[in-house]
Each structure stands twice: as structure tokens, then as C-alpha cells.
Amino acid sequence: MTIHIIGINLDGLAGLSDSVRRVVKRGNLLVGNSRNLGYLSSYETIPKLLLTDMVETLSELKQWLTNWERNYQTNPEVIFLVSGDPLFFDVGGLLAAHFPADQLIFYPHISPIQLAFNRLQIPWEDARIIRVDSRSIDSLTQALKEGVKKIGILTSVDYPPQAIAQLILSLDLAKVYQFWVAENLGGENERVQPYPVDRINNYQFSPLNLVILLPDLPAIIDQVDLANLPSLGIPDHLFFGNSNQPELITPRELRILALGELGLQPNQVVWDMQASPGCLSVEIARLFPQSTIYAIEKTASGTCLIEQNCRRFQINNVISINGEAPSILHHLRTPDRIFMGIPDNNLPEILGICSIRLSPGGRIVVVLRTLEHINLALQWVKDKITREKHWNYHLLQVQLSRSFSLGSLTRFVSVNPVTILTIYNHSLFS
Template sequence: MTINIIGIGLDGLAGLSESVRQVVKRGNLLVGNSRNLGYFSHETIPKLLLNDLVETLSELKQWLTNWERNYQTNPEVIFLVSGDPLLFDIGGVLAAQFPPDQLIFHPHISSMQLAFNRLQIPWEDARLITLNNQSVDSLTQALKDGVTKIGIFTSVDYPPQAIAQLILSLDLPRVYQFWVAENLGGENERVQPYPVDRINNYQFSPLNLVILLPDLPEVINEVNLANIPSLGIPDNLFFGNTNEPELSTPRELRILALGELGLQPNQVIWDMQASPGSVSVEMARLFPNSTIYAIEKTASGTSLIEQNCRRFQIKNVISINGEVPAILHHLRTPDRIFMGNSDNNLPEILGTCSIRLSPGGRIVVVLRTLEHLNLALEWVKYKIQSEKSWNYHLLQVQISRSFSIGNLTKFAPVNPVTILTIEHQSLFN
């Protein structure tokens, strides 16, 4: 017995080589969905309609048993699939059901391959996802991670509109171009971008897929300040560090960190590892008479801070490009210190901060790993043993945001962190 798994596109017979057509002609049974079988309606070969895969495989095995009983010869089965049988298709199921020596694959160009070629964009680094109930979380994580190229095989339950709804609900720092490719390889082929926030105004062919590509930041230096809340600016209004979005400080975490800082007017504040500047912007808007030093070691991060300050018309943030703790000795004495990310030299940084901090000051550190948490706790406990005027407390933060996809509402977790607040006890005297 031989099962030939033949990939076929919307161009039908025209897209098959002569050798593959000859394979079909000598077949004893054609298996496929109604569209693929329709390309061979002129053939007199018996046909098995593929609806439910489990039922079809059961019928196929029964057919094979009957054939061998009646003819006692090895039949050739032709299994028609779309595109590449081993790319999110039935080829993998057949490979698990039948011995390798009984299977021969004849791949056609896949719809995803064709879509990227239509866009003239390399796709070896693309994240490919077949969207169903099990893979929604995979897409959500890819979007949160800022994956630069995402190819999505849509489904009836998860059409382009559902994907756009998910993107909008996640309030992402990265802006994506939203491409929909329809009827690839067919007469009614269409590949074009659509505005994510107006996707419900469009109708798409059932045969479609979605490609998400990185978009250039909007060339807008300012936003309409009248429409922005006093606290908790939406993440998508910031030019973000899309290379490492997991290191940015999301809106909910900013609100909690600002509360832990206990800011007051006319203070000097250090914001360390400050890119893309979202915390500095929030502090500067709340206390325009305070001075915030936004310290960042990378040139690209410093540029993002300055872009966001211009965008929100901030005048009281001073962007500092330099390494901590060395650069800290050149800055004005702080009343408050915020550290949004932690380095392995955290004890050294905290040591410098504690020396430079004004009496009654406060340090707030966001710790994203157990290792950094342990480093910080070791340092602060030693500090308290040697200087009784210090105290600390921890806030463990686990936040999830709801989002809708299709008719479902799910929760997407924001990376869990621990907020360490270190304070001088004279603050309360």
C-alpha cells in the first residue's frame, strides 16, 4: 500500500507538475475536501470526501481492508491537501498513523510561503501560529514579546477581526502592520494591509491568513494632553523599547511603583534603567516642580526617553546616558530613587544609592527574577544590621489583563514581579 499526500493550491491542476498528475491518474482512491476533489471531478477514480478527520481515517482504513481482501494487491491512495502537507496540515497526522515506507509526500507551495513572497519579505524568522482555542495563548505571548514577524493561519472561530480585537485589547507597545491575504494563488487573490482599529468594517474571504509586521513609529512629537489621565498613561501612547518589551514597566505596575515611592513636590528623583521613560514621564506630569534624572546606559534607550519627553511635552526630565553606579556620583542628591530593572551588580548599585540618598528618602526597586530578589534582600538585611535607621517591605505583584477574542474573554498575565521598597526610618519621625 502507498499513500501519496499531494499538496494543491487554488490554481488547481495548473499548479501540479506532470509527474504529480500521473501519480493521481494511477491512484485507486482520491481523498480530500470538496474543493480539492472538485479539481478532479472529471476523473473516474473512486472518491472519499474528507469532513471529520477521525471519521475519514476510519473509513480509509476500512476501505484499505476491503481492497486487500477483494483484490489482494497493494492499492495507491491519493490524499489531497492544501499547500505543504507537513506545515500545520494533515501530513503530520498521517505520519503518525501509517509507517513511513507507506507514505510519499508531494508538497505544494504553502499559502504562508506564498503570502510572504507576495509581500517580498524573508520569512525564515517568522513565528507561525495556527489559531485555535489551544494556541490563543501562544499568539498572546508572541504579541507581548514583541515578535517582529507573525504569520497566522486563521479559522472560522478566529478570523482577522478576532485577531485585531486581541491586539487592541492587549494595549501593546509595538505597532504592527496588519496584512490580510485572501485566496492566495486563485483568481480573486488579494493581499493588502488594514487599519487594526477599523477591521470590523471589512469582509474577508473564508480562505485567508494574517501577517503581522513591525510598523514604524508614528511621526508625532506630541499627544493631546487633554485626553490623557493624570495617572496611568496607556502603554500604547509611549514610544516603546520593542526589542525587549518585557523590560518595560506596564501601566498597572507604574501606578503601584509610584504609590510605593510616596512622591512629594519639589523633589529630586533618580529613575535608573529608565528606558523608554514611561515612569519618568508619569512622575514629571504629577510633579512638574520636581527634577527627574532619567538614567539609561544605552544610546537607543536614551533616545526613546527623549522622544517620549517631547511627545508628552515634559520639561523637568533630564536624560542621562551612562552606566550605574559610576554616573550616580555626578548627579544631585536624590529624595527618591526608582529602579525599573535589576543588574547583577545590584548590591553595588544599592550601596551607592543608600550613600547618596537624602535623609528620610526612599528607594523602590522592581525585581523580576528570584536571583535579583535574593541579591537585594541579602544587601538590605546586612544594611539594617549595620544601620538601624533603615527598613524595607516587599510587594508581590501578579496582574492579569482581560482581553476578548472571538466570543471568549480570557486573561493575559503581566510578567509577575516583586517591588522592594527601602526607606529611611526618619521619614516617619
Template sequence: MTEVHVVGIGLDGAAGLTDTVRQIVERATLLVGSDRLLSYFPSHPASRLVLGDFIQTIREIRAQLTVADMSACIVILATGDPLFFGLGRLLLEELPREQLTFHPHTSSVQLAFNRIKIPWQDARVISIHGRSMEPLTVALQQGVDKIAVLTDKTNTPGAIARLLVALDLSNRYEFWVCENLGGSDERVQCLSVDELSHKTFAPLNVVVLLRKSEPEEQVIDVNSLPLMGLPDEIFLSFSDRPGLITKREVRLLILGEMALQPRLTIWDIGAGTGSVSIEMARLSGTSQIYAIEKTAIGTTLIEQNCQRLQVKNVTSIHGNAPDILQHLPAPQRVFIGGSGGNLTAILDTCNVRLVPGGMVVLALATLEHLNAALDWFNYRHWQYRLLQVQISRSVPVGELTRFNPLNPVTILTAIRPVEE
């Protein structure tokens, strides 16, 4: 049976092959590969087949398999590890598995992490080489700690940098560009997003993104900030759930629904990082906002964000609603961003403690919570209105632009009846 060997090769060419693999290549009767890979063996006596049109190449290999004698040896040259986002998967689909033998070289991702001296067993590897950027977008929004990205001439390091900026993430990444790994002109650089915007790189490059474990200490000029609609990235967020924040566009709508006035007492239940509380506090400096959050880390983040943004009229309270609400002053406004599974009980407390004519605003992400809220308000004959929010942000895709949807939210605004 004719042997078909798939040999991974790096930028160091034939010199990077082991003796065993080099001997296999030397006895090849047919060499298949790109012009660049074939050039590493200029004096090889075997017939050559340039890998251009894949389907045509497979046809010619199959023809060789039918006529070749037992001494024939076909060697297909591939880059790095053929079974790692490489040619190997396609070959397994088209050629008899029992005739294929793979000889991997060190992959570009393996080299990249070793060059920057970072363990990579827990890294997420994403190929955007001829593929969509959507998996990378999802990984960045999830705050994955280590991401290796295989690029192409469209989805370049610069395009990835533009995506990072457009996503307006609260977490920060070190941005490494590793070019020509294993070659004589290898270059590995850690660059800022601003530097990336005007640089060009070798076509053979890998991007490594490393999420910074500690937030950057930023000196914030609060006078330069907008009165409302603060950027998401300005808030410190949960390290394990960096995307868990009420998004700027939704916050703006919530602020409008809250109908803020001077000297209000406001409860923000399920305050998370405090983004809504802080926005309300900056808009109504004479009001007092109580930010209730059940997690200790959330309470700490609220306090840190208040300090960073020089907000004095937010009180961060660690506790579970509705129990903790009994100890707070009666509010004129209540915002419920999270209920911890206690939505009905929280609304029962609002029914008692909220001043008549006061307002409750809820941000609901699930149909079940929306239905529970509607049942509650309908039974008690509260007036309410609904606003369904489905927002998409523009993100770059190479030199083009597409929309990336945020999670849909329903904003329910209700007024406690004034007793006659």
C-alpha cells in the same frame, strides 16, 4: 506494496498540479479528500472516500492497504503543503512511513509573503487554527518582525486585531489579510486595526503581521492624557526589546510608593525608556528627576519620550550607577528599576547620599535581587515594606476573554533612618 501519495493542492485545483503529480492522481484507484478537494476531479473513475472523521478514514485506508493488489494507488488530497501544519503529520503517525510519498503544493504562507513581496525566511509562522492564541500573544509581546498566522472561523483577523489592541503594545504592525490565495477570487489587503473590527473575510485566509521599523510620528495632545497611568503604547521603546518597559499597572503602584511631594530631587536608576521618570515629572512639576540609564539608545529614548510628552523637568543621564551618582545632587527619593548587577554598590551610595528620612523604592523581578536587597536593608536596620505584584490583563480569545499574566514584581519601599 500499495502506494499512498499525499498530494498538496491549491485553490487553482487540478490546473495547479505539475504533469508528474497529475499523472499520479489520474492512476489513483482510491481518492481521499474533503468534498471541496474531491470536487476538483469530478470525472475521476476511482473510488472516493470523503475525509470527515479522521479516525474512521484511517481505518478504511488501512483496510484498503491490506486487500489492495500491487497495482492499487491511493491518493490523499490535502491543501497546500501537507507537512506544513497539515494532514501529513497525522498520516505519518497512523500509516507506514515507507508507503507514504508527499507531493507538496505551494503553501498559503509562501503565497502570502510572495503576494505582499516580502522575504520570509526569517518569519515566525503560527497556527491558531483550532489552537490557542497564546503563541501569537508571546510573539507580539516579543516584537517579532514578521509573523504569519493561520486562522480559523473563531480566531479570525478581527479577533487578532482585538488581541493587538488589548495587549497595548508599544510597537506597531502592518496588518495584511490574504484571502483565497491562488484562487480566482484572491484578495490581499493591508488594513488598519479599526477597519478590521467591522469587516468579514473569506474562511480561507492568512494574516501577515509586519512590525514597523520606525515608530509612528504621533501628534500627542498632552492635555487629553490622564494625570497618571499613561498607556504603555505612548512611550517609544527599544526596537529589539519592545516589551522592556515598566508596565502601566506597576508604574501606578510605584508612583504611590514614591510618596511624591513638591520640589524634590529624585534619582531614577536604570530608567530604561523613562516611563517612570516621566510619570513622576508630570505629577510633581516642581521636582527635578535625574533619569540614569547605562545604554545610549535608552538615553535617547528617554529624551525622545520627554519631548513627545512635553516634560521639562527630567534630565537624561548616560552612565553607569553607582559611579555616575557622585556627580548628582543629593536626592530625597530614589527609584531603582535596574541595577546592572551593581545593586549592593548602588544601595551603598544611597546610604551616603540620600537625605535622612528619604525614601528608596525598588522594583525587583528576581528572587536573587530581592534577597540581596533584604540582606542589605536588614543589616543596616532600615525600615522597609514589601509589595508583591502579580497582575493579569484581560485579552480576547475569539469571542471569549481570558487573563494574560504580566511578570511578577516585588516593590520594596525603604526609608533611610534619621540619625539621632
């Protein structure tokens, strides 16, 4: 028995080489979906097995093979038709798991994703390719959060271009993408063009489509409409961010919670540590224009982003400090509040200096993203309480999700889960 897995595209038989066509003519059974079998309608004498549910089709195929070998006692040749490359997000891998390698022969065609990037005349060796379904939507979400430069998305009935666009909008990304939809690639009605993400529901697409996301120029401008900004919770996309590390932007919802944990009051000195790109500093500065915020950042690029965002939001009470904790902390004014967004591995040492410098009744808020940092921080704070009884702490575990539309349904996508540690003096509540 030999199963020939043949890639075929919208150009049908015309797209197959002469040698592959000869293989098809030798076939004793044709297997494929209705579209692919339609290309071989001229092969009327060869029996056909319609591919619907893959599990059921495999069961039917194995039964057919058993019947053939019992009736004819010869080795049949099965032609299994797939779209594009059988081993690229297609059934090739599943067939390889069910049949011995020496019974399978693969004949790849150009994959739709390959065609799409070539139509755009853009190299795609560095692109991340994702086929979206209910199990892989989180992979796409993560790629968007990471700011991956090029993303090829093989859509599905449940996740059409409209759902992809809604996901992008719900994430409020710092990175802006060109949104390309490629339809009917290789066919007569082929169309490849960009669409506005926020108006994607105004368009209808062929069922045979995929989406390409490419880097775009920032949609934001140097100035924002300050009069119409919310008093609290500036949208993420309005901040200048580091496109290589978009995760540095503290999400809006987490920013609001952190501000609540800080328990801010007017005329305070606040340290915002590892502050790039300055989201929290800007929020505090707008809420309390008489307070002084030190935005501390060890990288030059991060310091530049902080200053850009201060100019963007016309902030004049944030002092950008380029330096590394804890050494830089000795040169700053005594803080009433301290925020740490991305702790370093020398967290215990930094907390020690911060606790010494913190004013009476002050408060330290630390956002912890890993178990290791949680353990480090808790060990430090428990040791601190053992020695100095006026210290205390509490933890807030944060698991936020944002909704996005999926046709008539609504799905949630998670914002990175974190633990917020708040350290304070008892005198704060006395």
C-alpha cells in the same frame, strides 16, 4: 501500502503537475476535506473518505486499510489531499507520526503563506510564522510584545483577522504594524490588501484568509494632545520606544502600581535607574512638576529616547543622565525615592550604594522579572535588616492581564508577570 500526501491549492487539478495527476489516477482511496475532494469530482470511480475530525479520519483510514488488505491481499495506494505544503502547519507531521516513513510520499504545493509574501513582493525568510488557536495565541502575543518585524498568521475559525486586530489593540504596542489580509490565495476571488487595525470590524473576509503584519511608520506624531492626556497612566503607544527592545517600556498598569509603591510627595528628588525610554520619569514629572527626576541610563540610544519623550510631553524637570550604576550615582543629589526598572546582575552593589545615598525615610522600589534577581535582592535586603534594624521591605507579586474581544467572547492576554520589591526605613511610617 503507500500513502501519497498531495498538496493542492485553489487552482485545483490545474495546479498539479502531470506526474502528480498520474499518481492520483492510480489511487484506490481519496482522503481530504470537502473543498479538496471537490477538485477531484471527475474521479467518480475512486472511493472517497471525507476528512472532518483528524482523529476519527485516521481511525477510519486504518480500518479501511485493514479491510482492503483482507479482501484484496494487495498493497493499496491512498491519496491524501491537503492544502499547500503537507509538512507546513498541516497533517503531514501527524501522518508521519502514525505511519512508517517508507509508506509515505509527500508532494508539496506552494503554501498560502508563501503565496502571500510573494504577492506582497517581500522576502519572508526572516518572518515568524504562527498558526493561531487556543494553544498558540500566547506565541503570537509574545511575538507582538517582542516587536518581531514580520509575522505571518494562519488564522482559524476561532481567531479570524478581527480577533488578531483586537489582540493588537489590547496590547497597546509601541511598534506599529501594517495589517494585511490575504484571501482566497491562488483562486479566482483572490484579494490581498491592507486594513486599518482599529476599524477591522467594519470588514468581512472570506473563510480562506491569513494575516501578514509588516513594519509600519510610527503612527504617533512629535506632539501629543497634552490637554486630553490622563493625569496618571499614559497609554504605552504614545511613548517613543526602542523598536528592537519594546519590552523596555514599562507597561501602563505596572507603571501605576510602581508609582503607588514609591509613595511620592511634592518637591522630592527621584532617581529613575535604567530609565529608558523614560516612561516612569515622564509620569512622575507630570504629577510633581516641582520635583527633580534623574533619569539614569547607560546606553546612548536609551538616553536619546528619554530626551525625545521629555520633549514629546513637554517635560522640563527630568535630568537625563548617561552613565552606568553604581559609579554615576555618587555625582547625583541625594534621592528621596529610587526606582529600578531592569536591575543589573550587580544588583547587590547598586542597592548598597542606593541605601547609603537615600535620604531618611526614603524608599527604593525594584521591579524584578527573574527568580535570580529576586533571590539576589532578598538576600541583600535580609542581610541589611540584620545589620540595621530600621530597614524593612515588602513584596508585591503582579500578574496582570488585558482583555481583548474574540467574536462574542472575551479573552485575556497576560502582561509580563513581575515582583515589585519595596525597601524602606521604619521612619517612613512613624
